[in-house]
Amino acid sequence: MLELERITARRNELDTLDKELANQLAEVQAEREELVIAEPVPPPGPPSGRRPGWRDGRFC
Template identity: 70%
Template sequence: MLDPELVERITARRAELDELEEQLAEQLAEVRAERDELAVAERVLERIARQLAE
């Protein structure tokens, strides 16, 4: 028979990992969004630099 305490610990740990996964997914989404914004800013600056050089 399975040890109820062990099953409870496994269940609790799984819940902790699920929460951590959710937090990491949110952070990853924020990082990707900021990276995309920086890429846009870089393209705009390059365009402005080219226009000023003309």
């Protein structure tokens, strides 16, 4: 009977840990989603990555 009690106690510990980890994972995923939403989007530019403007005394 002692073995059954030990197994039951361990199962309860694992169930608690499972719930805690699921909550932590949900929090991490929500924060990542917030960061994606908050991340600035670079303005569109030419494919070269350079924006048109004055350089070396002339407009490029």
